[in-house]
Each structure stands twice: as structure tokens, then as C-alpha cells.
Amino acid sequence: MSSSTTSSSEQLLPPSTSSLTSTSATTTSLSTISCESCRHSHKKCDRQLPSCTKCSKKGIECNYSEPKKRGKASDAYKKNKKQKTDFPHQNQIAQSSHEDLIQQVSEFYFTFVCSGYPVLDKTKLEYFTNEYLTKFENGEHVELIANDFIHSEEELQLLYVLFLSMKAIYYQFHYELDIAEEIMKKCEKLLGQYLTQSFNFYIYASCQLVAVYYSGIGDLSRLKFYETLVNFYLNHLTGNTFDLYEKNLERRAAFVSGITNDMATDGVSSFIERVPKIFQVTVDQKLDNILLPGTLEYIRTAPATTQNYAFFRQVLEFVFKVIGQFRAEYCSRLTFCNTETALKFAQVNRHLIYCGFHMQYLTRMPSMANELEELALKVSCITESEYFRYCSAEMIGCVKTAAEIHLRICKQIENGSRRNNAPLITTTGKSLNIDYYAILEKDLNALTCMEKKFKRVSMVCGTLIQEIRITLQNHYNMQVNTLNLATAQALRLPTIIAQQQQHQQHQQQHTSPQSSHEGDDKWMSLIKYLEAIKERIGNQPSEEPEETDDDAFLDFDSLTN
Structure with a gap:
């Protein structure tokens, strides 16, 4: 069974930072983050205050940066968190703050991309983006802190790959094709590293989203390649009991598999080819x-x-x-x-x-x-x-x-x-x-x-x-009736023509x-x-x-x- 299983912890809120760093007020005081020296040297820091053990042994000054507030560590944070339910058009993306953009990517996936069959819990994704995403994007060393959502370093790394695939699709659907392509290249590069090393669920969940991306591009070779990887993973699990998110991956794979053709298939052939499989994985009956x-x-x-x-x-x-x-x-x-x-x-x-x-x-x-x-x-x-x-x-x-x-x-x-x-x-x-x-x-x-x-x-x-x-x-x-500007733009007519036509229309309305x-x-x-x-x-x-x-x-x- 894959690491996507969350059992009863799926609905838990992220643990507060205090619960991860100290057990009581009487224990030794700890910093909430590693010191600068340990972070730069990629060493594990015991976060002792006023100086960690490694810095004390080296006889050097131990400095802790002021921690940035991430996650849902306080009720006030959750209460005041701004909810974003709309999705920006192309000219609005650049105006969005980094935090807003991250939330929009998440909302976009769960509203429009997953079609009701997500491959992970939304709370888990939010915990990852709040606690770790910025470190990944800045190329910082990422150290997993014990929590109820992410259980291994590998899972942490692969959640970043999954988020990249979501982000690429988000930009694709908002007409930012160059940015989407750049993000997808990074996603595929990381996928290539893990495909030969692991059989983790999130690798193939990412592959399914990459297939969705290439279905829009029209690169059918890559689309079929990633589809094959997903089907290989699902076939390998045959005989086992799928968990909630593995089953959702199977359902989404059945829907996406229908767009690998050149769209010239007649309705009956398409129905016979696609619908029985979709029906079976949806309702668990042939x-x-x-x-x-x-x-x-x-x-x-x-x-x-x-x-x-x-x-x-x-x-x-x-x-x-x-x-x-x-x-x-x-x-x-x-x-x-x-x-x-x-x-x-x-x-x-x-x-x-x-x-x-x-x-x-x-x-x-x-x-x-x-x-x-x-x-x-x-x-x-x-x-x-x-x-x-x-x-x-x-x-x-x-x-x-x-x-x-x-x-x-x-x-x-x-x-x-x-x-x-x-x-x-x-x-x-x-x-x-x-x-x-x-x-x-x-x-x-x-x-x-x-x-x-x-x-x-x-x-x-x-x-x-x-x-x-x-x-x-x-x-x-x-x-005699003339075009408006929107129609002229769709027809790629010069703007001056549309303006002249609007002027004529204005005169006609009065005469x-x-x-x-x-x-x-x-x-x-x-x-x-x-x-x-x-x-x-x-x-x-x-x-x-x-x-x-x-x-x-x-x-x-x-x-x-």
C-alpha cells in the first residue's frame, strides 16, 4: 500500500510548532528553526538556546533568524486567513502575491482539475505549501519535522513534484504557456530522477497530471508515455485493496485515457472504448x-x-x-x-x-x-x-x-x-x-x-x-450591422475598422x-x-x-x- 494512506489522520489540523519543539515549559528552551550555521552546512541542529551544541563545540557565534510564520499554528492565523475562491485571468496573475498564487493553484486543482477525484487531502497539501514550499522554491535545505501529514523525506520531496505539476496546469489554463512549459520541464526532470528509485504513489499521481498537460499541448507520444506509467502502477496494485486516493487516481486515469486519440473517433466507437472502463472504476461494477x-x-x-x-x-x-x-x-x-x-x-x-x-x-x-x-x-x-x-x-x-x-x-x-x-x-x-x-x-x-x-x-x-x-x-x-471590438479581435481585423464600424452603428441608431x-x-x-x-x-x-x-x-x- 502506498504512502498516500492517511486513515483517521486525514482530517486533523496541522500540529502547532510548539508541540513539535517542546513538551512542557520546564524542558530546555528550543528555537523553532535551525541556526544559520547548521542550515548553511546542511547539518542537523538541536536548536538549543542560546547556542546549539555544534556551535558551542566549535566556539563560534550561534545565530537564529527570526522565524517566518507559516502553516496553521494558531487559531488566529486560521481565523484571519483570507479565502480566495475566484481565479485570475492572465493579466491578474502577475499582480497576485506569492501566497495568493499558491492558494489559487491549490483551489484550481480541487475545483477544476481533479473533477471530484483528488489524489490527496486538501489539508495535507495546504500543510505542505505553508510549511515547506518556500524552502523548495528558494533551493534551501529542507528538513522534515514530525507531523501528522508527511511521514518521510521521500514523500516530502514528491509532494513538491506533485505541486509543480498542478502549478504547470494552472498556468497553462491561464494562457501563460511559456511559464507553464518552464515549470513542467522542472517537474519532468525531478520525475525522471525518482522513477528509477521509487514506486511511491505521488510519482504516478504527478505522471497523471503531466499527461493532462500534454493532452493540451498535443504531444501524444509523451501523453501516452505518462499514461502507460500510471497504468503500470495501477496494474501492479491489482489484487490489493486500493485506498481512497489510489482509487481516485484510477478513476481519473480512465477519464484521461480517452483524449489520446486524434479526436476523429466516431461517437459509438468512442463510447464503447471509454465508457465501460469509466463505469467500472466509478461504481465498481462491470x-x-x-x-x-x-x-x-x-x-x-x-x-x-x-x-x-x-x-x-x-x-x-x-x-x-x-x-x-x-x-x-x-x-x-x-x-x-x-x-x-x-x-x-x-x-x-x-x-x-x-x-x-x-x-x-x-x-x-x-x-x-x-x-x-x-x-x-x-x-x-x-x-x-x-x-x-x-x-x-x-x-x-x-x-x-x-x-x-x-x-x-x-x-x-x-x-x-x-x-x-x-x-x-x-x-x-x-x-x-x-x-x-x-x-x-x-x-x-x-x-x-x-x-x-x-x-x-x-x-x-x-x-x-x-x-x-x-x-x-x-x-x-x-x-449593414457592424462588428463590435470583441468580434473584430476574434477575426483579427484592424482596430481602426472596428472603431469606424462602431461610429457608423452609433449614427444608424440615431437616424x-x-x-x-x-x-x-x-x-x-x-x-x-x-x-x-x-x-x-x-x-x-x-x-x-x-x-x-x-x-x-x-x-x-x-x-x-
Whole structure:
């Protein structure tokens, strides 16, 4: 069993410095830190006051620096500790203090990266960052002091490697790719040293996060290399009872393994390849043993028909419901992963993955074009959520599919085979008038948002992004309504053009008062639809617990109410 096991000590608070340095007021007085001489010579100091034993024997002056307050050694510290729940954009990172940045990295991991399956207790990570991280970053000698969280020098060193992998992903998701790359190189260098020396859990927990990083880069060779290491570790533990965090590593590995392909896999193949393993490691039961015999094989080989799609949808909904209910119950026991933000972010992910599987199936069925377009529209609307920017590279595929669908529609409009703003009849019978150029612009914004943090987007979607830009530019050049600055930036138009267009728009608003009313009428149906979508994905001020369960999530009809 790995050293990640924490048993009953998981929820303990870090020990106070006084409990580690002295046992009573009557014992010999000790300093809370080593003296300067012992620290520089990397020798163990007995911290005696006024002079340690080594300095006394050498006959030299013994100096103790004023200790810096770290950790949670006092109730006052814990009470006054500032809580950070928001996450900065690129231009805010540089303004964050070092302590704030460390806390943001930790919060980011537990809110967005681990997906409810962390590989260590948050209190343990906070203890490490408070007590030891600064020493590691300054290249100082780090001496382990007895505590309830970290039990060996090796574990201490590997927690630093794990934190580096978290930090690299944090910078990657905040568009600081050069800094992320520098941190990841340091992380990999340290990993290389320990891989041949140890079989510690935190080595492979770090490898899993490195795999997540390279999935965004698009370096599939390194991604598969680190995935293989994680699977080797998990296979080695087969037959043993996994502890809480080893099981979480297995669950995260099952999710991440699906993004090693080139994102060209069709929905059925992707479902058959990935979902049974995810289901098994999540609920500890094989999907084949729960479904009717031969169900998965039938889905794999059956032709794409309306009847078979209905069957595929039933199976997909069942799997999502079971996994969702298990995850909700599991996360409720981990308070540090059960925040409102984490729940809303998870809901966005579930919507995108669910729609992605359906779209890939329906692309083979021209007879269900309306259903396909409705799903693609939902994906485009979901990308406007404030939580979309924190989605992993796994979501590139479904956003790409939605953008391809909307680009094809816009080209049909261009060649006259289709009319823009024509009614779209939804699965609930509602009629929506959609400006598909506006929807395509949302797809462009989503792809460029992901492109800023994931180089893989340029590799997989570069041609698509260029086609969208050209299509939108040609369309808006023909329109009386003009672009705003944000759209011009996405299309990479000169700022002066956007300013001229805004000036023209200002004049039109004063000379043609009815034009804006015509535009409002045209957009009314879409705006209502967007508002319904946003309410479902968590943009409302508050959310009742029942709105986060998977029964509500699977009821897509409610999105158009």
C-alpha cells in the first residue's frame, strides 16, 4: 500500500510548532528553526538556546533568524486567513502575491482539475505549501519535522513534484504557456530522477497530471508515455485493496485515457472504448454485467437507424445517470471538492460530453438533421458559460463538431440552398429563428479561447478556425450591422475598422430608430433560448440541490422551456 494512506489522520489540523519543539515549559528552551550555521552546512541542529551544541563545540557565534510564520499554528492565523475562491485571468496573475498564487493553484486543482477525484487531502497539501514550499522554491535545505501529514523525506520531496505539476496546469489554463512549459520541464526532470528509485504513489499521481498537460499541448507520444506509467502502477496494485486516493487516481486515469486519440473517433466507437472502463472504476461494477448480454456489441455493430439511435440514447442516459448519482454522493463526502463552483463546472462538463456522444452518432443520420442541429446549438450556448474556459482538452472534440455543423449551415446559406433565420423545430416542438452566423461566431470564440491554452487546438482545428474567420468576415462585410471590438479581435481585423464600424452603428441608431427594433425581433427567440441554457448550466445566483442531479441534467427538453 502506498504512502498516500492517511486513515483517521486525514482530517486533523496541522500540529502547532510548539508541540513539535517542546513538551512542557520546564524542558530546555528550543528555537523553532535551525541556526544559520547548521542550515548553511546542511547539518542537523538541536536548536538549543542560546547556542546549539555544534556551535558551542566549535566556539563560534550561534545565530537564529527570526522565524517566518507559516502553516496553521494558531487559531488566529486560521481565523484571519483570507479565502480566495475566484481565479485570475492572465493579466491578474502577475499582480497576485506569492501566497495568493499558491492558494489559487491549490483551489484550481480541487475545483477544476481533479473533477471530484483528488489524489490527496486538501489539508495535507495546504500543510505542505505553508510549511515547506518556500524552502523548495528558494533551493534551501529542507528538513522534515514530525507531523501528522508527511511521514518521510521521500514523500516530502514528491509532494513538491506533485505541486509543480498542478502549478504547470494552472498556468497553462491561464494562457501563460511559456511559464507553464518552464515549470513542467522542472517537474519532468525531478520525475525522471525518482522513477528509477521509487514506486511511491505521488510519482504516478504527478505522471497523471503531466499527461493532462500534454493532452493540451498535443504531444501524444509523451501523453501516452505518462499514461502507460500510471497504468503500470495501477496494474501492479491489482489484487490489493486500493485506498481512497489510489482509487481516485484510477478513476481519473480512465477519464484521461480517452483524449489520446486524434479526436476523429466516431461517437459509438468512442463510447464503447471509454465508457465501460469509466463505469467500472466509478461504481465498481462491470457495465456488461448490468446491461442485457450483448448490448455493447450490438451498439458497436448495429447500423445507424432511428430505432438503434433510440436504443443508444437509452444506454447512454442510463450510464450517465448511474455515474452522476455515484459522483454526487461521493463528492458530498469530500467537502473541499463539493463547492458550488465545482458542481456547476461539473455540470458544464457533463452537458458537453453528453451532447458530444449524441452528435457523433447523429452525424451518420441525415434524416435526423434537426436533432443534430439542436444539439450543436446547445453546445455553442454552453461555451458561453463562465466555467467553459476551465474545461480540459477533452472538450475540443465536441466544440469542433458543433463548429463544423454550423460552418456547413452557413455555407449552405451562402450558396442559397438554405435561408438564415429560418425556423428550427426542436425536439419539444418549439420553433426557433436562429442567426447561424451569430452562432458560428460563438463557436469561433470558444475555439480561440481553447487555442490560447491548448496548442492542440491549432493542430486539430487550425484549418477549421481559418475557414470560420473567412466565412464570418465575408458575411459581415455584406451587412449593414457592424462588428463590435470583441468580434473584430476574434477575426483579427484592424482596430481602426472596428472603431469606424462602431461610429457608423452609433449614427444608424440615431437616424434609423426602427432598425434596432427589427434586430430585436429577429433575436428574441434565440435570446430566450440562451437564457434558458444559462440557467441550466449555473449562471443563476443560486441553485437548489435537486437541480444538480443527473435526472435534471438528462432532461434536455427543459432547456427550451
